[in-house]
Amino acid sequence: MAKIVVLGVGEIADLAHYYFTNDTEHEVVAFTLDKEYIQDSTFKGLPIVDFEDVEKTYPPEDYQMFVAIGYKRVNKAREEKYSQAKGKGYSLESYISSRANVFDNVTIGDNCFVLEDNTLQPFCRVGNNVVAWSGNHIGHHSRIEDHCFITSHVVISGGVVVEPYCFLGVNATIRDHITIARENVIGAGCLITRDTQPREVYVGDFSKPSKVPSNRLKNI
Numbered sequence: 145m146a147k148i149v150v151l152g153v154g155e156i157a158d159l160a161h162y163y164f165t166n167d168t169e170h171e172v173v174a175f176t177l178d179k180e181y182i183q184d185s186t187f188k189g190l191p192i193v194d195f196e197d198v199e200k201t202y203p204p205e206d207y208q209m210f211v212a213i214g215y216k217r218v219n220k221a222r223e224e225k226y227s228q229a230k231g232k233g234y235s236l237e238s239y240i241s242s243r244a245n246v247f248d249n250v251t252i253g254d255n256c257f258v259l260e261d262n263t264l265q266p267f268c269r270v271g272n273n274v275v276a277w278s279g280n281h282i283g284h285h286s287r288i289e290d291h292c293f294i295t296s297h298v299v300i301s302g303g304v305v306v307e308p309y310c311f312l313g314v315n316a317t318i319r320d321h322i323t324i325a326r327e328n329v330i331g332a333g334c335l336i337t338r339d340t341q342p343r344e345v346y347v348g349d350f351s352k353p354s355k356v357p358s359n360r361l362k363n364i
Contacts, residue, residue: 145169149202151225152212153187160190160212160257163239170237174202176209195228204233211236211255211273215293218327218358219273219280219309222340223291224257226273236273253290265302267288283320295332307342311364329358 148164150157152197153175158324164170179194186192190287193201206243209229213222234361236255240246243260250264253272263281271290276282280294283302288294292310300306301320310324313332318324325340331347345354345361358364 145171146208147171147173147202147206148237148276149174149176149193149198149207149209149234150212151229153177153192154212156189156212156214157212160210160239163259164210164237165240167242169242173207176202184219195225199232199234204235208232208237209234210239212257215275215311215364218311218329218361218364219291219293222273222308258343271308285354289326311358317332329361329364 148170150172152162153295157175161172174190174332175192176195176198177192179196182192184192211222211225211229211271213225222361230362234257238252238254238256240258244258244262246264246344247252247266249266250268255273257272257275259278262276262324264282264283265284267285267335268285273291274288275293275295275347284300284301286304289308291308292306294312294316297315299317303321304318305323307324307326308351309327315329315333317335323339325342327343328340329345330336333350334346336346343359345356345358347354
């Protein structure tokens, strides 16, 4: 059983507290934020401490951390805090739902958030700092690389590679044995049938990238 400090106080942090408390043997003991964003002293009845000095109160040799941040700046915001927590010496805990169907030869990295009703078929590999919301299918021999966010009911067929910093929207479908290049944003309902290029955005018509690169989007 690990004692966990959750980084964040938003909806994902609220859910992380719930899932770790009700579906693992781990204990959430505190929350942490950058000092400039702290508005209250507690969240969920637990203390909020300055991230700048969190290791003084909750030393990394005794506590682990979970970074509960969404997909802002195509996952770069979450990656920055992930790296800072690592730099402080923390081990980062993953949550894998007891209601997810994960085969025994699947590998999953640290600071992952794998919710209920995900199916991860044999020989999948999931990197670090990956969010897989509820109800996804990740096919056999597929590889999800670091710092990706997969929403709900996404179908990733067999042998797919999803490179770092990708966002896959609700009900997106990825055909087998293709590569989704780094920093892609795949919109809700899109069907991707071929390899993509870095920083492409797909919305509406399948397999046609937007003219706007992903690093220029304002709300992701």
